[in-house]
Amino acid sequence: MKDKGRSIAEVSVRGMIVKRLPRKLDIMEGENAAFCVETREAVEGICWNRNGQELQESSRTVLKSFGRTHLLVLVHVTREEAGVISFAVGESQTSSQLRVKCVKRDPPSSPVAARMSTEHSNAALLTWCPAPDVHHRPASSYVLERQELSSSEWVHCLTTDLASLVEVLGDSVPCEADYRFRVCAVNKYGRSGPVEFPGSVHLVPAARLERGLQDARVRDGEDAHFSLELSASVRGAWFLNGTRLGDDEGASGRYCVQHCKTEHSLLIRGARREESGAQVTFVSGSIRDSATLQVQEAPVRVVSSNEDAAHAYMAGQRVLLWCELSRADAPVRWYRDGLELEASESLVLEREGPRCRLLLPCARPQDTAEFVCDAGGDSAFYNITVAEAPVRVVGSNEDAAHAYTAGQRVLLWCELSRADAPVRWYRDGLELEASESLVLEREGPRCRLLLPCARPQDTAEFVCDAGGDSAFYNITVAGWCPPGSETVAGQPLLLECDVSPPDAPVRWLKDGEPVVPDEALALQSEGCTRRLMIRSVGLSDAGTFTCDAGEAAASFAVAVSGELGLGLGVCPCTRLC
Missing domain, CATH: 2.60.40.10 (Immunoglobulins)
Structure with missing residues (x-):
């Protein structure tokens, strides 16, 4: 044309499809792609294809028809699903080029202009600005972290969608400490590098008393333990009768002060009797709690004794039982088979400071019993056994010459160690009994056998048997x-x-x-x-x-x-x- 203009003419061919597919469809990866076709009338036998392959209904492929309208929806399109989408009914067909664009997966850039203000007591005002390229790499949120100066660990503090300012109060931290902070930007593709706020701030949580002090009741010399629990980890001080116990009290000192998270404890080693009634107080800010130390007299203990020694005695021996108590003024009682004993001529009770003694100067068999030294809270037990001393022949005429002539008088004698000991006389192993020709006499510990008129048949071995000991006599009688x-x-x-x-x-x-x-x-x-x-x-x-x-x-x-x-x-x- 002379004016170099252009004209576009649309030539339509009458067919079954009234509304056709667009020539191309651009969509971002992960989005849903929808295709719509309208036919001249409701028809059956339609077919959707992608790159020449027929599409079937599935969880990610939706096929619907409403009268003359026919829909295809591809859910969460991927790059692999790009290609030619076509619709066909009878001899009519329409197609569209599906193009899938890749999404940029870049994490956001780090925030800038991080500042901290500590003008308000027990609070920190934190401000920052988004990165300059926030429009190309947007952040969905910002994460704030805190760190105790004495620790190397960063802990999550809060997450915010606003890129402006955040105020951190003392109530939001778990324990009293010096803190520093850092912030980073986050989106679904990652997080930026952290940016630290300059400086630090001392924050103290508002603590409450969760578990208070309890009165401690201990015995003299025992350790006393006091503890309480707060709702937050804050510092505090301990006082004993108004005197502060220094923080430098070590684990080896008499007072051991400990602080573990929200629990505070005080250990008093070896509580003394004179400290009974002392006031123990804990103070932290507005929190003040007290308890009383009650020290009771320690129970008496038997610290040593001779109860483990062998207590087997012979009649007449001296028996000494002793035990040493933990306290010199402690009362003590002695028992024999459960009956309390009192001093007498045959039983002596002695006391010298903490040492107690029971003495039997001359033990008797009837003294066999269980003796107990009872100090109240502790006792010592002694199992005493007293046996009769074995009878011994302390004198006799067995070594004399015992050669006799028939008709002579024969006298055999032996003296025993105990006057009441039984004795038997034997002749060549046969026990003898008194008769006209044999006289048996007893006078205290002395025993006698008398043959008034010896006969040759009296020649034999005579024995005076006292049980544990015997005397032997070889008698010869000649006619x-x-x-x-x-x-x-x-x-x-x-x-x-x-x-x-x-x-x-x-x-x-x-x-x-x-x-x-x-x-x-x-x-x-x-x-x-x-x-x-x-x-x-x-x-x-x-x-x-x-x-x-x-x-x-x-x-x-x-x-x-x-x-x-x-x-x-x-x-x-x-x-x-």
């Missing part, structure tokens, strides 16, 4: 026979002669050879009498025995028969002067 008569083998033989003066020396000979005494043959001297005794005569003992006194001598012809008889020995009594 008389005329010279030249025979002595029966196995029976004792006694040869006897008198000499003058009484100390005259003699020799015994047999068939001219000196006689050597041994276990079977004994030589005895008693005053003027000299004896040769053979306990059991054998055939080899036959011969001539001579008692040689130098200027005088006496001979005995001994014949031994092998037949066992009454056992009469040869005993001519000859005087050598």
Whole structure:
């Protein structure tokens, strides 16, 4: 055209589709894409395609028809779903180019112009500005964090949608401390780097008393513990009867002051009796709470005793029981099998400061019992056993010569260690009883056995048995026979002669050879009498025995028969002067 103008003519072809799809549709990734087609009349057999593939109804693909209107909705479109969307009915078709644009996933930039004002007491006014590129990288919110100067940990404080100012009050912090703050911008793609506010502020929470002090009741020497809990962690001070306990009280001191989060505690080590009634007070700001220390007298304890020693005694021994108490003025009682004891001649009770003693000077078997030293709150127990002392033979004539001639008087005696001890007499193992020919006597601790007229058959071993001890007597009784008569083998033989003066020396000979005494043959001297005794005569003992006194001598012809008889020995009594 001459004026170089342009004209656009739209040529429409009459068909089933009245309203067609747009040539292209631009949409952001993640949004929903909607397509609408209108037909000349309500029809069936429509078909939606994407890049030549038929679309089916699903959770992310919505297909709807309302009379002549037909809809396709793609939910949360992804970049992979871009392409040609077409609608076809019969021979009519319309299509659209779906283009999906990527969303920028950049986190916001850091805020700027961060400032802190501490003009108001116990508060911090924080201000900042959004980043200059906030329009390209918008922030959805701002996160404020706090940090105690004594800690390296940052803790979330609050989140706000306003980029202007925030006031942090002391009530919003958990404990009293010096704090600093920082802020960062946040959107769904991330968060910016933090920006710290210059300086710091001291904040104190408004605490309430959650759990108050309780009175402490302890015994003398025990530790007393006081504690309380506040609603916030704040500092405080402890006072004892109005005197402040310094913060420098260490764990090793007598007063131990501790603060852990919201709990404050005071430990008084080794409370003293004179501190009973003391006032313990805790002060923190407007909070003031008090309690009373009650110190009771410590219970008496048995600190040492001889209760673990062996307490087995013999009658007559000395028994000493003792225990030492924790307090010298503590009362004490002694018991025997549950009955309280009092001092007497046979029982002595002594006290020397904290040491208590019970003394039995001479224990008796009836003293066997359980003794108790009772100090009230503590006791010592002693199991005492007293046994009778074993009977002993303290004297006897068992070592004397017990060679007798028939008709002589035989006296055996022994003296016991206890006068009331029972005793039994035995002859060759058989217990003896008193008779006309055997007398048993007892006079206190001395026991006697008397044979008024000994007989050869009384030759035997006699025993005085006192239970734990015994005395043994080997008795030999020889009979008389005329010279030249025979002595029966196995029976004792006694040869006897008198000499003058009484100390005259003699020799015994047999068939001219000196006689050597041994276990079977004994030589005895008693005053003027000299004896040769053979306990059991054998055939080899036959011969001539001579008692040689130098200027005088006496001979005995001994014949031994092998037949066992009454056992009469040869005993001519000859005087050598």
